[in-house]
Amino acid sequence: MAVIHRLRIAFGDPVLILLVLGLSFFGVAMVYSAGQLDVPDLVVAGVWKMQLLWLALSLLVFLLVVRIQTRWFEWVAIPAYALSLLLLAATLVIGTGLGTARGTKSWIDVGPAMIQPAQFANLATILMLARVMGSWREPPASLATLAKPVTIVAVPMGLVMLQPDLGTAMVFGAILLATLFWAGTPLGLLFLLLSPLVGLFLSFQPWLFALYMIALTAFLYFYRTFFWEAAVIWLANIAAGTVAVPLWNSLEPYQRARLLVFLDPGIDPRGAGYHVIQSRVAIGSGGLLGKGFTHGTQKRLAFLPEQHTDFIFSVIGEELGFFGTFAVLTLFGIILWRLVRASERLADPFAGIVVFGIFGAWFAHVIVNIGMTVGVMPITGIPLPFLSYGGSFLLASFIALALVQRFTAEQGKI
């Protein structure tokens, strides 16, 4: 018991760290499997070694970061946030694409490796949000008080969208919602914040939009908002409703295709729907027990796209079957639950918001990534934490983990 207590003091929640470590090594194994093709692709075949290297580096950084005090993180939030904005802006100029995201500018070449600044900007934004919201004396009552956190998120999110990387930008949204929620923002207010987006989607169906506007008006009336706020929200919804179609037309064809294919993968089986169909075939053909580690035919024969990054979960589904997917989903469930539990127990509002922000980000990653492999979410191309190949995200995730563990460790000390 004494040893565990000492470990808890040094590294925080042992369940969390052990699960994450297990998942990470399992991830390296799956990345190795993803490289085993019948017609070998030399790049993908060797990628598991890179992942192992990144994992080692991440653990090293974890050990360093976990020794840093909570207050220091609060202090570093502003410079880190500023630096990440700078990096994101620089990415738009000197960034390059990678893999299937060749057309985007998401990576910076730093010699030995490619860095994806957006993954670190995520964390910096969480810190910044926590710093702002942690100082709130009472829950926000009006939209005006939300202006500051919204702006904090909107700037990096906008920069990421410009790359363009829709998936990662969505994670910023998830972070905002999670932190706002944890900072005590009433659900009604959150709904009002999101209402223009709802209006945007409903505007494709005029009668649905009309119905929605009536409901919104009623809601605004009964939800004692300030008049001006109500007017702004109402107008924003009207605006969203009217700009939706032109906005739709301004989307890149591949973005439009992805959204449409999400609704019906059969639209274009050889084109945009191809990924979803092949992924679903891989997972479905895995059955209960799977085809065996490294033996997935969909993967081996290269039918599965991006099998070592975005679609690593399809490889798991194909080779390890329902048992594999069930086990991994359960692991993620426990990890995420431990995060919620940690944030619940943290007395420090800053720390609590940071942990819940990390929960929001990981939750979004898990749901969107795994959901897309089985066709219940659109293809947005965001990685699966600890499993997908990708150094920046793995490192950022371990830094986030270090934060969580440090916070819980400090809490335990008190």
Added chain:
Amino acid sequence: MLLFLVLGALIVAFFRTQVLRSTAYALQSDLNRLRPIPVPAPRGTIYDRNGRIVADNLPGYALLLLPAPRDSIRSTLRRLAPVVGLTSAHITALLAKQAAQPNQPLVVSNDLSFQQLAAVEERRQRFPGVFIDMRPKRRYPAGRAAAHLVGYVAEISEEELKLPQFRSFTQGQLVGKAGLERQYEAVVGGTPGMRYVEVDAHGRIVGQFAPRTLLPYVEGKPLRLHLDLELQEWVARIFPDSMRGAVVAIEPVSGHVLALYTNPGYDPNQFVGGVAPELWRQLNADPSKPLLHRAVTGLYPPGSTFKLATAAIGLELGVVDPEGFMPIPCRGGLQYGNRYFKCWQAKGHGFLALPDAIRQSCDVYFYQLGLKIGLERFLAEGTRLGFSRRTGIDLPVERAGNFPDSPDWFRRRFGWKPTPAEALSLAIGQGPNDQTPLKMAHFYAALAGDGSVGPARLAVDGDSVEAPALDLHLSARNLEVLREGLRRVVGPGGTALSASLEHWDLLGKTGTSQNPHGPDHGWFVGMAGPRGGKPEIIVSAILEFGEHGTAAAQFVAKTADFYLRRRYGMPVDTIQTLREHLIAGRPVPWARWQ
């Protein structure tokens, strides 16, 4: 709460996909990676009557492209072009073929050389969807000697694919294109099987081709021929390369074809796996028409060889006494109506009985016989004897003879009513009358036996097929009279004495086929057998521009001699006929000059 709800929903989604609908997805995953490839069946071996191989199979290599979008097929073909030698015309043709049957593997080459094979295997990665298949390749050991007869195989054409009898065929499949290969496609063709290969997402074949056979092929059945390949090759050997013509050998009574040779020919082995366009152009442009199967499609005026038909009709109708003379002796011609019909011998033959009229080939005798028969009866009987029909030999292509079936024929064809004088021309094998070498041999085969002969047949399998037999309705005595005439042709004072043989009785008739375009064609139709016995082989030969039948008689005699010597276990000799003996300075004790 929300967390577990969402994760629970995901687990449900995975349960649905991986457990409830797993079979459907597993099937889809198999369809993804398995491509069916037809497995060609080895064609049946074709044997001659002595078990010698006329056509068999060698291992060959075919290059196939698996079904894929047109653009990727096109780019693969472009990359393959320098390796296997494709021209842009080839590529266009292949793309058209692929468009016609987009779901079938495209056969790029049916006969890859070892160098090409190695070159493709080396660059495997660069050629997605390329599949190299070991498949049997046809071989014709006799080569040119049996070219027209055996035919050849090649890829089925677009047009053929549309025909009902080829409904089950697929693009790239080999099919008999001519000759026996075509005629007996149903026998020797077999049924192709089907197997799967595993491909990756780019259509590249992976794995060890662990062939999962879905459907085993059914090998083609062997085909046995009545043909005597050695005799066929012998004919090809003695026939001068520069001459055009044909030789047909038939067995009496049965009608079995022993040899069916046409010159010039081609090497069918060069047609296997696709004929080179230059060769095809060259063969088609050649004025000697090597692709023409003269033995069964060449129509020649039968000339004097037809006099036996006239005599047979006369005897059958009883209008001629075989020992009696015609009313008018031959004085070198016959005045009929306002026309004077010449005999080939200007000084005349005098009075002749039928056997001597045949020996001398006296035109004046046969003019009068024709008149006695009368045009109408002559045409009716000639038609009954099949001179306006095909013999029905088991080959895909045969031309029917030209012979008026009734006096009305002249009105239909020429627009005038025939005078009885037409009978005079027809009686000596002139006028509107053209026959194939096969038909003449078949007719003489009836003379050789008991007056009838079975349908002309090449393959044992063909025996059951319905075809007209031939019956002259002649008594044994009358047949003997006709044969006596034929015997005298190769005897003292006959037109073909120089063709007589040391060991065998040779009977036959020369003929000159009048050719308005150049020198006349020479005919000889003969039969031979042991001395004093029945003929055992009938041979007809035509030599284009041969002037007269004497040269053709040499081939007939040499063919019959070769066949009979082997049949009776005698050593084969190249000095066979009287003429050859004389030239070689050998004694000719058997020859009778008077």
